[in-house]
Amino acid sequence: MEYCIEITKNGPPEVMEIMKTPIKSPAEGEVLIRHKAIGVNYIDVYYRNGVYPLANLPGKIGHEASGIVEVIGKGVKGFKEGDRVAYVSPSPGSYCTYRNIPAEILIKIPDQINFETAAAMLLKGMTVHYLFKRTSNLQKFHTILFHAAAGGTGLIAMQWAKLIGAKVIGTVSSEDKIKLAKKYGADDVINYARNDFVESCLNISSGKGVDVVFDSVGQKTFYESLRCLKKYGLMVAFGNASGKLPSFDLGLLNGNLFITRPTLWQYTSDEIELKTTAQELISLVLSKKIEIPVFQSYPLVEAVKVHALLEARKTIGATILKP
Numbered sequence: 001m002e003y004c005i006e007i008t009k010n011g012p013p014e015v016m017e018i019m020k021t022p023i024k025s026p027a028e029g030e031v032l033i034r035h036k037a038i039g040v041n042y043i044d045v046y047y048r049n050g051v052y053p054l055a056n057l058p059g060k061i062g063h064e065a066s067g068i069v070e071v072i073g074k075g076v077k078g079f080k081e082g083d084r085v086a087y088v089s090p091s092p093g094s095y096c097t098y099r100n101i102p103a104e105i106l107i108k109i110p111d112q113i114n115f116e117t118a119a120a121m122l123l124k125g126m127t128v129h130y131l132f133k134r135t136s137n138l139q140k141f142h143t144i145l146f147h148a149a150a151g152g153t154g155l156i157a158m159q160w161a162k163l164i165g166a167k168v169i170g171t172v173s174s175e176d177k178i179k180l181a182k183k184y185g186a187d188d189v190i191n192y193a194r195n196d197f198v199e200s201c202l203n204i205s206s207g208k209g210v211d212v213v214f215d216s217v218g219q220k221t222f223y224e225s226l227r228c229l230k231k232y233g234l235m236v237a238f239g240n241a242s243g244k245l246p247s248f249d250l251g252l253l254n255g256n257l258f259i260t261r262p263t264l265w266q267y268t269s270d271e272i273e274l275k276t277t278a279q280e281l282i283s284l285v286l287s288k289k290i291e292i293p294v295f296q297s298y299p300l301v302e303a304v305k306v307h308a309l310l311e312a313r314k315t316i317g318a319t320i321l322k323p
């Protein structure tokens, strides 16, 4: 038998329930994985509360995990029983003990990377990879504003931006988070719960504004974020932790700004694209250039508590669930 978190309706964390189901054999092209750790991401909240619709209800939650290959499906090449693997999947359903996953999205994990790190790094790390290397082509002469700088994605972004050599201004909601974001590489950090971040950002950038804003907070910050951009600046709206973005007047781009609303799924939809991105990330983690900061680890059965903490902004860095 396997245990899996299911929801029968959208709503608060409590809609998540543990279900017991028989373990299914892998279909052709799939591999059965015994999960060792499950990555928690803010997107899990969107699918649970209905900001993003699940294809069906009852439905499942979670997009990434690491574990051990238990059974190889027909036609699968390149994997064997006992391999250490991780995956990030656009289809929700990783909050469980066992899962069948298409081999084409499986990533082998080197022995030096533990299961906890592996479960926490792919979705967030590959997001930072595409945001910096592909969406914005971030360079060392750029200055950026990155919201939620002490979150799971944020702390990876702080390190990566430093690696590139860009100047990074982060925003966070508490004094403790300011210290943390700076420790991981932010040059300046604004407490946007207390201060006007547009004014602070313009002060820090000597009135010029920034080249790129990475805004995953959404509704509450969107319009102000646009005001932080310099001429020809790029607004990367990649999340909606505070609520969905409103439709907006293109005139706000002032005739010179750029905007995009990217998703990881688009940037990893091709197997080569996915595996190349994952390997670049793994190399950076192995060479200790990027650390994956897992600050919260809870049993899978405590998923309700974990979602409540995430939504209350009480987590820092990455969070994992242990089956």
Ligand SMILES: NC(=O)c1ccc[n+]([C@@H]2O[C@H](COP(=O)([O-])OP(=O)(O)OC[C@H]3O[C@@H](n4cnc5c(N)ncnc54)[C@H](OP(=O)(O)O)[C@@H]3O)[C@@H](O)[C@H]2O)c1
Pocket (backbone or CB within 6 Å): 040, 041, 042, 043, 123, 124, 127, 148, 149, 150, 151, 152, 153, 154, 171, 172, 173, 174, 177, 216, 217, 238, 239, 240, 241, 242, 243, 262, 263, 264, 265, 310, 311, 312, 313, 314, 315, 316, 317, 318
């Ligand atoms: N488009 C993509 O491809 C993609 C991929 C990965 C992640 N994302 C987005 O990136 C963001 C970060 O994801 P994550 O998993 O790393 O989460 P996270 O940053 O660890 O947690 C979300 C953070 O958002 C901030 N926040 C601001 N307003 C909030 C509100 N009203 N409610 C809750 N949190 C609020 C909080 O930080 P403060 O307390 O410091 O404000 C909170 O800690 C999410 O919006 C996610 O959807 C997008």
